[in-house]
Structures are given as C-alpha cells and as structure tokens.
Amino acid sequence: MFKEPIYITRPLLPNLQNVYNGLHEVWESKWLTNNGPQQFKLEEQLKKYLQVENLSLFNNGTSALLLGIKALNLTGEVITTPFTFPATVQALDWNNLTPVFCDIDPTTLTLNAAKIESLITDKTSAILGVHTFGNPCNVEQIQLIANKYKLKVIYDGAHTFGTTINNQPIGKFGDMTMFSFHATKLFNTVEGGALAFNDESLVEKLNLLKNFGIANPEEVVLSGLNAKLNEVQSVIGIEVLKLVETERRKRHEIKRAYEQNMANTPGINVLTKLELDSSSYQYFVIQIDEEIYGKSRDWLHEELKKYNVFTRKYFYPLCSDFQWYEHLESARKENLPQAQKAVTQVLAMPFYGDLEIESVEKICKVIRNFI
Numbered sequence: 200m201f202k203e204p205i206y207i208t209r210p211l212l213p214n215l216q217n218v219y220n221g222l223h224e225v226w227e228s229k230w231l232t233n234n235g236p237q238q239f240k241l242e243e244q245l246k247k248y249l250q251v252e253n254l255s256l257f258n259n260g261t262s263a264l265l266l267g268i269k270a271l272n273l274t275g276e277v278i279t280t281p282f283t284f285p286a287t288v289q290a291l292d293w294n295n296l297t298p299v300f301c302d303i304d305p306t307t308l309t310l311n312a313a314k315i316e317s318l319i320t321d322k323t324s325a326i327l328g329v330h331t332f333g334n335p336c337n338v339e340q341i342q343l344i345a346n347k348y349k350l351k352v353i354y355d356g357a358h359t360f361g362t363t364i365n366n367q368p369i370g371k372f373g374d375m376t377m378f379s380f381h382a383t384k385l386f387n388t389v390e391g392g393a394l395a396f397n398d399e400s401l402v403e404k405l406n407l408l409k410n411f412g413i414a415n416p417e418e419v420v421l422s423g424l425n426a427k428l429n430e431v432q433s434v435i436g437i438e439v440l441k442l443v444e445t446e447r448r449k450r451h452e453i454k455r456a457y458e459q460n461m462a463n464t465p466g467i468n469v470l471t472k473l474e475l476d477s478s479s480y481q482y483f484v485i486q487i488d489e490e491i492y493g494k495s496r497d498w499l500h501e502e503l504k505k506y507n508v509f510t511r512k513y514f515y516p517l518c519s520d521f522q523w524y525e526h527l528e529s530a531r532k533e534n535l536p537q538a539q540k541a542v543t544q545v546l547a548m549p550f551y552g553d554l555e556i557e558s559v560e561k562i563c564k565v566i567r568n569f570i
C-alpha cells in the first residue's frame with residue numbers, strides 16, 4: 200500500500216520563474232492572442248523538434264483534427280479505428296462524415312491495414328489512423344491503399360510527439376498529423392494541439408478556419424471556428440519544451456524497470472514497444488490475458504486502487520459501441536473481434552518521469568503476487 204496515491208500521469212510542469220519571465224513579455228506587449236510573437240516562437244521551435252515544414256497551432260488537439268479534416272474537404276465515409284479516444288471519431292461527426300470502423304492489429308492495436316480495402320466504397324474519402332499508445336500505424340501499407348483509391352490519409356498522433364519511423368519524423372506521413380498538447384500528454388501547453396502537413400497551401404486555409412474564416416476586416420470567406428492557441432499557453436509551451444528530452448530519458452528508465460519486473464509474470468504482456476531514439480514515451484500499457492493470469496483486467500484495475508495505485512482502462516469503451524453508431528454495420532461487435540478483445544484487456548500503468556523506480560518495482564510485485 201502506497202502512502203501517497205500513484206496516478207497514471209503527472210503533467211510536465213515548467214519552471215515557474217521562467218514562466219513568469221515569459222508572461223512579463225506578454226504583459227509588456229499587451230498582446231494576448233491572435234498570432235502573437237510567443238505563438239510564432241513556439242511554432243518555430245516545434246517545427247524543429249518535430250522536423251516538419253508546416254505546422255499550425257490550435258487551442259486543443261480535437262479542434263485541430265476537426266478543422267484539419269474540414270480543410271481537406273472530405274465527404275461521405277472515413278475508415279477509422281474503434282479503439283481510440285472519443286475525439287478521433289467525434290471530429291468526423293462534426294464534419295458530417297460517417298465513420299467506417301475497421302478492426303485493429305492484435306500486436307500494435309492500430310488499424311489493421313489488411314482489413315481496410317474490403318471496407319472501401321464509392322463514398323469513402325479518407326483513412327483516419329491513430330498511432331495508438333505511440334505504436335505507429337502501418338503507414339506504408341496505408342499510403343499504398345490510399346494512392347490506389349485516391350483517398351486522403353490523416354493521423355491522430357496525439358500519442359506520438361517526436362516519434363520517428365525508421366528515422367523519419369512521424370508528422371511527414373499521410374496528408375496530415377494531429378498532435379495534442381493536453382496537460383496529460385508528453386508535451387503540453389495546458390490545453391493545445393497542432394497539425395503537421397506537407398501541402399503548404401493548407402497554411403492559409405487553416406489560419407482562416409481557426410479564426411472564424413476572417414480573411415481581413417472586410418471579408419469573411421468561409422465558415423470557421425475559434426480555435427487559436429493564445430500567448431499564455433504559448434509561453435507555457437516554450438518552457439515545457441525545454442523539459443521534454445529529460446522527461447523522455449527518465450521515462451526510458453521507468454519503462455525498463457517495468458519491463459524487467461514484469462518479464463516473468465504469466466498473462467501480462469507489454470504492448471508499448473518504446474525505444475529511446477524513436478518514441479514519445481507517452482504511455483506504458485500492458486495487456487492482461489485473463490486465462491493465463493487468472494484475473495481479469497477489470498479486477499486488477501479495481502484491486503490496484505486498494506494499494507493506492509490508479510491505472511486507466513484506456514481506451515474504454517470502444518467508440519463503435521457509442522449509442523449513436525448503433526445503426527452502423529461496421530460498428531457491429533462481430534466485425535471487430537480484435538478491438539472487442541483489446542478493450543477488455545488493456546491497462547495503462549502509472550508512467551511519468553518523477554515516478555520512482557522503487558515504486559515501479561513495488562507495483563510489479565503486487566501484480567505478480569496476485570497470481
């Protein structure tokens with residue numbers, strides 16, 4: 200039993216004095232939002248860190264995804280995964296697009312690329328993949344399918360800040376990648392998000408979409424939203440970015456401690472194959488096979504609370520089980536066997552830089568002793 204509760208994550212908090220200095224600049228400028236200097240500074244730094252040419256900042260990841268999808272003028276149906284955070288599919292809902300749920304790969308828990316083609320109809324306009332827990336989608340195969348059928352490809356990269364695939368930055372794949380800067384994400388601006396994209400002509404359109412479609416004081420040229428990142432959030436982001444590499448290194452040690460201490464626990468499988476040179480270290484997720492471990496994921500989740508350890512059933516429930524998708528053929532349970540299985544087995548473990556290795560060892564021991 201831990202004296203203090205152990206939560207699944209702790210936000211990366213910047214040095215308060217540095218934040219104060221940044222805020223002092225904002226106060227001096229009397230410029231709080233709408234393309235201020237802090238936002239441009241953060242944007243430049245993030246472009247470097249993420250190694251992308253084009254990056255547009257937003258007030259959160261969800262509105263970035265929603266407006267990114269709108270900028271691509273998609274219609275009809277979009278093939279996506281049911282095993283994700285609600286925001287992914289809700290971004291489709293708000294664009295009047297119909298999700299077509301595709302089952303997931305049992306090892307990476309991302310879209311099963313081999314199942315995509317059979318779901319394509321004459322209404323399909325895009326594929327929306329999620330780099331689940333930092334495991335990248337099968338980007339090559341997805342792009343081949345997209346090229347063949349002339350579909351757009353969008354990625355929800357909320358878990359992949361700074362991830363690379365074979366030394367290539369993840370933001371370069373597909374037409375667009377969304378990043379979330381929510382407090383619980385590796386890099387945060389309290390709330391915030393971004394889109395990375397290759398087509399430079401989208402810069403102007405995204406700028407319009409996040410500012411009510413206002414082109415100039417005389418003209419409103421399209422129907423947009425208010426989705427701007429402000430100067431206060433940008434100051435926080437500039438300071439948090441300085442801490443990200445150290446945080447990743449700390450998480451690397453924590454991941455190793457988990458892996459070493461869980462290696463001989465039958466029925467527990469580590470899902471996140473994280474590597475220091477390529478991963479965002481966003482989550483550490485295990486899968487519990489009830490038949491081998493002897494206890495269910497739900498049981499373990501509840502039992503750990505008694506030890507003051509708070510894990511998360513992430514993702515739960517499946518998006519395809521949302522009541523408003525009841526009528527969709529692709530949402531039927533029998534069409535999504537791997538997703539239905541994953542949603543009962545996954546558990547995100549406490550994972551943040553300041554988590555002590557000793558605590559990780561204790562948590563693992565508790566889990567082993569339940570056998």
Ligand SMILES: *Cc1c(COP(=O)(O)O)cnc(C)c1O
Pocket residue numbers: 259260261262283284286287329355357358378379380381390391392
């Ligand atoms: C956090 C998250 C989002 C939402 O991002 P916000 O910045 O909170 O709007 C979307 N998709 C996934 C997979 C996420 O984890």
